[in-house]
Amino acid sequence: MLGPRDILRQIHRDDDAFRLFCSIAAKGESQGGWENGRIAALARDPELAPKIARHGADENKHGRIFNAMLHRRGLDPVDVPPETDYCMLLERRGLGLAHERLRRDEPLTDDDIVEYLVHSRVTEQRAAEDMRMLRRYLGDDPDIGRGIRMICEDEENHLAYCHEELLRLSARDGGADIGRALRRTARAEIEVNRDVSLAVMDRMGRLLGWSRARRLALRVGIRMTYAYDRVWGTRRMVRLRPPTRTDSMGPRDTDAATGGPAPERGRPS
Numbered sequence: 001m002l003g004p005r006d007i008l009r010q011i012h013r014d015d016d017a018f019r020l021f022c023s024i025a026a027k028g029e030s031q032g033g034w035e036n037g038r039i040a041a042l043a044r045d046p047e048l049a050p051k052i053a054r055h056g057a058d059e060n061k062h063g064r065i066f067n068a069m070l071h072r073r074g075l076d077p078v079d080v081p082p083e084t085d086y087c088m089l090l091e092r093r094g095l096g097l098a099h100e101r102l103r104r105d106e107p108l109t110d111d112d113i114v115e116y117l118v119h120s121r122v123t124e125q126r127a128a129e130d131m132r133m134l135r136r137y138l139g140d141d142p143d144i145g146r147g148i149r150m151i152c153e154d155e156e157n158h159l160a161y162c163h164e165e166l167l168r169l170s171a172r173d174g175g176a177d178i179g180r181a182l183r184r185t186a187r188a189e190i191e192v193n194r195d196v197s198l199a200v201m202d203r204m205g206r207l208l209g210w211s212r213a214r215r216l217a218l219r220v221g222i223r224m225t226y227a228y229d230r231v232w233g234t235r236r237m238v239r240l241r242p243p244t245r246t247d248s249m250g251p252r253d254t255d256a257a258t259g260g261p262a263p264e265r266g267r268p269s
Helices: 004-013 015-042 048-072 086-092 099-103 110-138 145-173 176-208 212-238
Strands: none
Touching (some): 004 015, 004 110, 004 176, 015 048, 015 086, 015 099, 015 176, 048 145, 086 176, 110 145, 110 212, 145 176, 176 212
8 A cells, every 4th residue: 555644654653764754844843943033033024024933933833743742652853864854955956045144144135035935835835735634644643633733724824824925025016026936946846845755755665664666656656746746736836826814924922933043954953
């Protein structure tokens, strides 16, 4: 069997596979928390900055949730293999705002904010889809289901907020440049997602003792998904439409994301 339900449940049952899965997820979320915290600190727009800070606070919370899933099973995080580090690989492709830029105490320009929102629009689409799948197959689990449902709800809010903000900027400045940036980012993201998916499934296959035939079949499936995304699926990542959730990142009582030290690369936060 090669379906996502079977794969996710096998990963959940195996301590080593589950530890790698949660470590990768926690590191990505924690890095996103740091990045959003720095962007919020450097943003000049007094209405947008608190929304970005809330985004960062959510990402930090997600990192804590994935680590709590490990601790509940008596497991510690493991080093994240570089080839499975989605956020780092995106930065290497020049997507989003580079860490070197975020470490400088210089206010962000309007172009920087557009770059941030375009990057978030594309990556939050991926995150929302991944979390919907986790919620579908593991959302009722008594140990991890509540955390998955909470993260899934947040990711839907993040995606709605990106639509809303980019539509606002498009109406003000015209959408041609934003559209080109979305298409460029989406094309690069689906390549990174393919490479990370291949690397993660290769490691999971070895941890779970999958046969060579099964691992080959999964590689073929991942490449077919990439081909679909490249030809047709990119549209879902670049189109902008008014969200059903309005002001999804508006004021609420929450700890603000902070711009502390960047998480160490290649290691779980």
